[in-house]
Amino acid sequence: MNQELESHFDEFDKPAIIRRELLPWWIKTFCWIFMILSVCAAGALVTNLFVPNVIVSLYGFSSDTAYSVTGLFIIAVMFLKGFAAYSLWFEKPNAITIAKVDAISGIVICIASFFILPLSTQNGHFSLRLEILLLIPYYRKVNKIEYEWDNLESL
Numbered sequence: 001m002n003q004e005l006e007s008h009f010d011e012f013d014k015p016a017i018i019r020r021e022l023l024p025w026w027i028k029t030f031c032w033i034f035m036i037l038s039v040c041a042a043g044a045l046v047t048n049l050f051v052p053n054v055i056v057s058l059y060g061f062s063s064d065t066a067y068s069v070t071g072l073f074i075i076a077v078m079f080l081k082g083f084a085a086y087s088l089w090f091e092k093p094n095a096i097t098i099a100k101v102d103a104i105s106g107i108v109i110c111i112a113s114f115f116i117l118p119l120s121t122q123n124g125h126f127s128l129r130l131e132i133l134l135l136i137p138y139y140r141k142v143n144k145i146e147y148e149w150d151n152l153e154s155l
Contacts, residue, residue: 019091019152022145027138031085038082041075059106060113060129077109096146103139107132 020028041056048054048066055064056074063071084102087095110129118126 019095019149020089022148022152023088024141027088027141030134030138031089034078034081034085035089038079038085041078041082045075059109059131060117060127061109077105080105093150096142096149099142100139100146103135103142106135107139110135 023031044054044056044066048071053064054066054071055062056066056071056078057063058074058077061070061074063074065071066075080102084095084098086092087098092098110132113129114126
């Protein structure tokens, strides 16, 4: 009987497992940056109702108004990045999947901006997006910790 009681209380002696500790410092830093960026994106939508020119830019795409196709696309990508950052920071069960979608879409957008922007602008200069140098390791790290993330009990 005493042993049975003891086994029930063993759960309370275990240290809390925090999924956030699986993330390296640079992903934690970018989580905060992109959560703030998504709040700024929402602010750009509201501000553009009262101020005619609100410049938004991401991955080489830019617009001088939030309410254009390009502007809404940029803000949608900012919201996706903010949602991925929020999910990682607050240890949501589906955070890894969202982060992978964020990384892959970011890589695709960077590659698209590499080829589309020179054709659509007058200068025709190709520019390599340096963001891709962080997106690839981001995807690899998130992919690497996926198994541990999914198999830890969330508190």
